[in-house]
Amino acid sequence: MSHNFRHWPIIVILSIVSLPLIIMFTFQIIDTFTTHPIDSMIPDKITFEQFSFLWDEAETGRANIWEVTLNTFIFATTTAVVVCTVSMTTAYALSRLNFPFRRFFLGGLIILHAFPTVTLIIAIFLILQIIGLYDTLMGVIMVKAALELPFGIWIMKGFYDNVPWEIEMAGVQDGASRFTVWWKLVLPQVQPGIFALMIFSFLSGWSEFLLPQVLAPGNDAQVLSTYMTALIADDTKIDFALFKAVGMFYALPVIAIYLIFQNKLMNIYGGGTKG
Amino acid sequence: MQITLQNFTKTFDDVTVIEDMNLEVKDGEMLALLGPSGCGKSTTLFAICGIHRVNGGKILFGDSDVSDLPSQKRNVGVVFQSYALYPHMNAYENIAFPLKVRKDKPADIKRQVHEIAKLTHIEELLERKPGQLSGGQQQRVALARALVRKPDILLLDEPLANLDAKLRLEMRAEIRRIQLETGITAILVTHDQVEAMSMCDRIALMHDGKIVQLDKPSEMYDNPANKFVADFLGNPPITFLDAKHQGDLLVLPNGHEIKNTKLNAAIEMLQIGIRPECFGPQFGTGIKGVVKFIEKQGREELFDIELTDGSQLRSIQSSGSNLSIGDDIDWGLALDDLLLFDMQGDRL
Ligand SMILES: Nc1ncnc2c1ncn2[C@@H]1O[C@H](COP(=O)(O)OP(=O)(O)OP(=O)(O)O)[C@@H](O)[C@H]1O
Numbered sequence: 001m002s003h004n005f006r007h008w009p010i011i012v013i014l015s016i017v018s019l020p021l022i023i024m025f026t027f028q029i030i031d032t033f034t035t036h037p038i039d040s041m042i043p044d045k046i047t048f049e050q051f052s053f054l055w056d057e058a059e060t061g062r063a064n065i066w067e068v069t070l071n072t073f074i075f076a077t078t079t080a081v082v083v084c085t086v087s088m089t090t091a092y093a094l095s096r097l098n099f100p101f102r103r104f105f106l107g108g109l110i111i112l113h114a115f116p117t118v119t120l121i122i123a124i125f126l127i128l129q130i131i132g133l134y135d136t137l138m139g140v141i142m143v144k145a146a147l148e149l150p151f152g153i154w155i156m157k158g159f160y161d162n163v164p165w166e167i168e169m170a171g172v173q174d175g176a177s178r179f180t181v182w183w184k185l186v187l188p189q190v191q192p193g194i195f196a197l198m199i200f201s202f203l204s205g206w207s208e209f210l211l212p213q214v215l216a217p218g219n220d221a222q223v224l225s226t227y228m229t230a231l232i233a234d235d236t237k238i239d240f241a242l243f244k245a246v247g248m249f250y251a252l253p254v255i256a257i258y259l260i261f262q263n264k265l266m267n268i269y270g271g272g273t274k275g
Numbered sequence: 276m277q278i279t280l281q282n283f284t285k286t287f288d289d290v291t292v293i294e295d296m297n298l299e300v301k302d303g304e305m306l307a308l309l310g311p312s313g314c315g316k317s318t319t320l321f322a323i324c325g326i327h328r329v330n331g332g333k334i335l336f337g338d339s340d341v342s343d344l345p346s347q348k349r350n351v352g353v354v355f356q357s358y359a360l361y362p363h364m365n366a367y368e369n370i371a372f373p374l375k376v377r378k379d380k381p382a383d384i385k386r387q388v389h390e391i392a393k394l395t396h397i398e399e400l401l402e403r404k405p406g407q408l409s410g411g412q413q414q415r416v417a418l419a420r421a422l423v424r425k426p427d428i429l430l431l432d433e434p435l436a437n438l439d440a441k442l443r444l445e446m447r448a449e450i451r452r453i454q455l456e457t458g459i460t461a462i463l464v465t466h467d468q469v470e471a472m473s474m475c476d477r478i479a480l481m482h483d484g485k486i487v488q489l490d491k492p493s494e495m496y497d498n499p500a501n502k503f504v505a506d507f508l509g510n511p512p513i514t515f516l517d518a519k520h521q522g523d524l525l526v527l528p529n530g531h532e533i534k535n536t537k538l539n540a541a542i543e544m545l546q547i548g549i550r551p552e553c554f555g556p557q558f559g560t561g562i563k564g565v566v567k568f569i570e571k572q573g574r575e576e577l578f579d580i581e582l583t584d585g586s587q588l589r590s591i592q593s594s595g596s597n598l599s600i601g602d603d604i605d606w607g608l609a610l611d612d613l614l615l616f617d618m619q620g621d622r623l
């Protein structure tokens with residue numbers, strides 16, 4: 001009892017601060033499943049009507065929601081996979097191998113990480129146009145992965161730095177090649193890092209808005225975030241109920257992933273594993 | 276397998292850590308590389324196993340030059356100071372790893388792992404992960420992993436440094452037993468003289484990247500080549516007194532005279548090394564002083580004595596004297612066991 005008692009001021013403060021958030025979430029959920037009279041906030045009827053976009057044929061001019069979802073999924077997954085594979089190998093090299101300009105690369109990495117993406121967008125736009133990847137999912141994926149990489153490499157380097165040097169030497173003494181050592185002995189030590197990075201870059205890809213908006217504005221490469229903007233940009237008839245329902249649909253995977261993997265995600269801040 | 280280092284030189288960038296080292300380890304022998312921290316023991320070891328490339332000279336295993344052979348092809352088992360067990364594998368998988376890499380048949384792997392586990396007494400621990408093993412057990416697993424491929428050579432880098440005193444004693448005997456049973460040529464790196472003296476056939480004492488003496492443990496203790504060796508070996512350590520050489524007498528700073536007829540008459544000044552066990556009441560009288568400090572070590576007592584002229588001597592005796600700090604003493608020296616060095620520190 002006394003234990004709880006001492007904590008109540010903190011709990012009260014936290015509750016007050018997070019109240020707006022909670023209200024927003026609650027209304028988001030209530031609103032998407034109910035209807036209410038024009039002049040009132042109080043719901044009068046439960047409905048799944050707003051989710052009809054999931055099964056009804058799309059209106060002309062608007063992309064099918066499932067195609068867009070698939071696009072988003074491909075976008076996020078591919079980005080995550082590319083970021084992970086490249087970070088996994090690059091970070092190892094930066095952490096362990098002695099090659100020319102190593103310090104230069106390390107410095108560059110930090111600068112790139114801190115660099116505001118928006119300032120690059122025009123250059124990227126031009127480059128994509130020139131190489132013909134403008135308005136394709138492929139192009140956006142490449143750009144997104146490239147921009148995520150400094151973060152990924154930096155995080156993974158931290159994990160590799162924590163793996164004792166002797167483990168690799170022992171592996172080499174045991175007769176294993178450098179590649180086997182990396183694959184069989186070092187990677188398992190940094191596996192929590194890879195996992196966390198995978199989820200982070202997936203979520204980051206899932207919620208990316210700016211890049212698809214600018215670099216792939218067409219219907220073919222649309223992702224959920226741009227799909228939602230299209231909904232309200234269509235100012236002849238703004239359908240807020242639909243907008244909220246799509247938002248709900250869009251947020252669900254994120255919430256699910258956070259709930260399932262929250263422990264593992266904490267790892268990325270802990271950095272590394274202990275035997 | 277015999278190991279030979281010929282003019283082995285190792286540099287890191289501009290710093291020469293080891294220059295022109297020559298060393299021969301006989302087949303089936305266990306040799307200790309002993310020396311103070313930073314003298315280049317680990318560097319030598321890592322050069323032998325191939326982690327470090329040599330910058331000059333040759334390393335031979337038997338008759339074949341392995342200087343340019345990568346680690347994987349040298350067939351050397353190494354136990355690292357931190358054991359370096361693979362944390363994600365259990366003891367069995369750790370020991371089996373070198374065999375898997377070699378692509379042995381699963382049945383063979385199983386048999387060999389169990390054989391070596393029996394030799395190192397870890398059969399009941401094979402299912403455990405390194406994190407679930409005590410220091411001594413991890414050490415055994417590391418040893419088993421190093422030995423399972425039947426390497427030509429076993430290298431141990433301070434394998435006992437992380438263990439407590441009692442376990443260290445046990446593992447000393449254990450490692451020696453296993454080395455004798457397998458008949459493997461082994462090099463043990465250590466900065467603990469007791470370890471080196473009790474476990475090894477011969478000791479190579481290193482100082483600043485050079486081997487200052489290579490000898491059997493007892494020989495090295497009784498017959499140190501120079502002042503550094505005399506100082507490094509022996510616990511409690513030796514003490515030195517400056518002495519004048521006059522005619523056939525050595526005159527100590529306090530005026531005490533020792534008869535000596537063997538020395539070259541040209542030598543005027545020299546240093547006398549006196550081990551603690553060579554100074555005490557059982558050797559007569561003549562050295563007067565005051566007890567400055569008494570350290571009781573259970574079976575024995577260690578005395579710090581200040582002589583009348585201010586120089587210091589140490590003496591170790593079995594417990595039971597009734598001396599206390601400040602008491603005057605008049606003891607003697609074991610004249611046959613004194614070690615004489617010139618002023619540069621070389622043995623006379
Ligand atoms: N990779 C390296 N780069 C530069 N200098 C090094 C490197 N490795 C070792 N040295 C230097 O070489 C010398 C010998 O090092 P080494 O590790 O062989 O010492 P050691 O005898 O094993 O000491 P300890 O008992 O402390 O382990 C030291 O002065 C050390 O600073």
Ligand SMILES: [Mg+2]
Binds near residue numbers: 316317318
């Ligand atoms: Mg060392």
